[in-house]
Amino acid sequence: MIDSHCHIAGDEFAGDLAEVVTRAQAAGLASAMVILASEDAAEVARMATVSAAWPAAVCATGIHPHSAGHFGADPAAAGPAVAAVIDSQPRCRAVGEIGLDYHYDLSPRETQREVFRQQIRLARDRHLPIVIHTREAEGDTFAILAEEAAHEVGGVFHCFTGDRPMARRALDAGFHISLSGIATFPRALELREVARLVPADRLLVETDSPFLSPVPLRGSRNEPARVVHVAEVVARERGVTVAELAATTTTNFERLFGSIG
Numbered sequence: 001m002i003d004s005h006c007h008i009a010g011d012e013f014a015g016d017l018a019e020v021v022t023r024a025q026a027a028g029l030a031s032a033m034v035i036l037a038s039e040d041a042a043e044v045a046r047m048a049t050v051s052a053a054w055p056a057a058v059c060a061t062g063i064h065p066h067s068a069g070h071f072g073a074d075p076a077a078a079g080p081a082v083a084a085v086i087d088s089q090p091r092c093r094a095v096g097e098i099g100l101d102y103h104y105d106l107s108p109r110e111t112q113r114e115v116f117r118q119q120i121r122l123a124r125d126r127h128l129p130i131v132i133h134t135r136e137a138e139g140d141t142f143a144i145l146a147e148e149a150a151h152e153v154g155g156v157f158h159c160f161t162g163d164r165p166m167a168r169r170a171l172d173a174g175f176h177i178s179l180s181g182i183a184t185f186p187r188a189l190e191l192r193e194v195a196r197l198v199p200a201d202r203l204l205v206e207t208d209s210p211f212l213s214p215v216p217l218r219g220s221r222n223e224p225a226r227v228v229h230v231a232e233v234v235a236r237e238r239g240v241t242v243a244e245l246a247a248t249t250t251t252n253f254e255r256l257f258g259s260i261g
């Protein structure tokens, strides 16, 4: 199994990263996609520690919509800023997470849109898939993906929380869908319907650690080992074994992001 999205190079894991990796490996994880905020030098630097502990881990880097405001005066600078981090990371496999977040609105929306566009262009230049974060911004997200021909590189809607029509839209556009611990929450009935409808070859699972710890571990710091709880719920919904789900999602991960070997 692979945790397709986590932030274990962040400060929350600085004190016990080796133990977190050991627990992930003990839980049967073959790899994880570590998200590096391109503007966070400490997080980017800590990827070396992650790689030393877990050589199979891979990474993605980008400017999160929450941080897009840093480039408000010059959105075109976002591309070179991310490119520099890509060049510093031999295990970089994607541009992300990038997108639009109109729920928190921590950056002006126009800036979010422009920084998102710049990073899709970079991903196309580098032939890298994208990791998409979108919240309460469905229309603009799909419009920009289409206008920037993002399907040419493909990618994943990470921590998918939309409804079935949005899932079909993402799938029709050629993207993968990654389910997080939210799928285990009691009220997430619609998301468990989504878990049933995603074709086997488009599905991924993730933790989004340190956020969104799954049932039965809600309320504490999340970590990659807990992706197993996400997989158990998704497998149950789909009527497959956890081992089957692990195999298909691992195949999907490697097809999208490259071999973990």
Ligand SMILES: [Zn+2]
Pocket: 097, 133, 158, 159
């Ligand atoms: Zn996100």
Ligand SMILES: [Zn+2]
Pocket: 005, 006, 007, 035, 097, 208
């Ligand atoms: Zn994330």
